Amino acid sequence: MPSLVYMAANYCSRYEPRDRILTIEEALLIIISHYSQVYLSKLRNYKLQKILIVYYSRHGSTASMAQQIGLGVDSDPACESVIRCLPGVSANTEQTQALVPDAGVPFADTRDLEDCNALIIGSPGYFGNMAAPLKYFLDQTSQYWLSGALIGKPAGVFTSTSSLHGGQESVLLSMMLPLLHHGMLITGIPYSESALNQTTTGATPYGPSHLAGQQGNPLSKEEISACQSLGKRIALLSNQLG
Numbered sequence: 001m002p003s004l005v006y007m008a009a010n011y012c013s014r015y016e017p018r019d020r021i022l023t024i025e026e027a028l029l030i031i032i033s034h035y036s037q038v039y040l041s042k043l044r045n046y047k048l049q050k051i052l053i054v055y056y057s058r059h060g061s062t063a064s065m066a067q068q069i070g071l072g073v074d075s076d077p078a079c080e081s082v083i084r085c086l087p088g089v090s091a092n093t094e095q096t097q098a099l100v101p102d103a104g105v106p107f108a109d110t111r112d113l114e115d116c117n118a119l120i121i122g123s124p125g126y127f128g129n130m131a132a133p134l135k136y137f138l139d140q141t142s143q144y145w146l147s148g149a150l151i152g153k154p155a156g157v158f159t160s161t162s163s164l165h166g167g168q169e170s171v172l173l174s175m176m177l178p179l180l181h182h183g184m185l186i187t188g189i190p191y192s193e194s195a196l197n198q199t200t201t202g203a204t205p206y207g208p209s210h211l212a213g214q215q216g217n218p219l220s221k222e223e224i225s226a227c228q229s230l231g232k233r234i235a236l237l238s239n240q241l242g
């Protein structure tokens with residue numbers, strides 16, 4: 001019986017890092033609080049908060065981060081992540097890819113911005129800046145700037161680079177600029193997230209980052225934790241702002 005309780009508690013707090021074994025009372029409390037939140041949100045007939053995650057990734061590292069951020073968002077019972085990727089851009093102005101990918105994550109459409117409650121954008125670092133496909137996507141959002149559709153909504157950013165001092169912070173800052181013009185409320189990750197002090201790879205207060213190296217290393221424990229932490233944080237803010 002106690003092992004069943006522990007299993008259920010682990011399920012309910014899937015993404016909470018823990019440094020000790022829970023007491024049976026703590027485990028029961030986690031289960032009760034999780035299910036009362038789910039039940040309450042159903043009772044109030046809440047519409048789930050839609051957290052839109054838009055990214056570009058050529059070799060998969062930024063894509064892995066998006067998935068982890070999505071897990072963080074989805075750990076909040078009142079929120080759902082909507083993950084969308086971006087196609088590459090061409091030096092010509094011709095269309096180079098089908099509008100819908102053959103497989104995998106669907107492509108983002110600027111209309112996805114209309115009904116999102118929060119936005120998280122990610123890109124590999126290209127020479128200290130975001131990659132062109134994300135910039136291209138953002139450059140098509142003038143109508144939402146004009147209508148003020150994104151004003152007051154929470155936002156965050158994430159990146160992957162191949163080298164440790166290859167400009168992660170500047171890439172993260174570069175992605176914040178258009179979001180500020182849209183009037184979004186940008187958040188990073190506070191130092192209460194232990195990954196920020198413990199990491200020897202990525203994870204910054206400006207947002208999650210990943211040190212992919214030349215081979216495209218997998219995400220480290222701290223990088224995963226930072227990604228999930230941003231997802232949870234944006235979900236929480238989105239709930240609080242209604």
Ligand SMILES: Cc1cc2nc3c(=O)[nH]c(=O)nc-3n(C[C@H](O)[C@H](O)[C@H](O)COP(=O)(O)O)c2cc1C
Binds near residue numbers: 062063125162
């Ligand atoms: C055009 C270009 C520019 C890049 N510039 C940088 C850079 O300034 N610093 C760095 O560390 N990595 C740089 N990289 C490497 C990518 O940021 C890195 O491989 C990233 O993890 C790729 O992410 P992805 O797997 O999501 O495509 C660059 C790669 C390309 C193609």
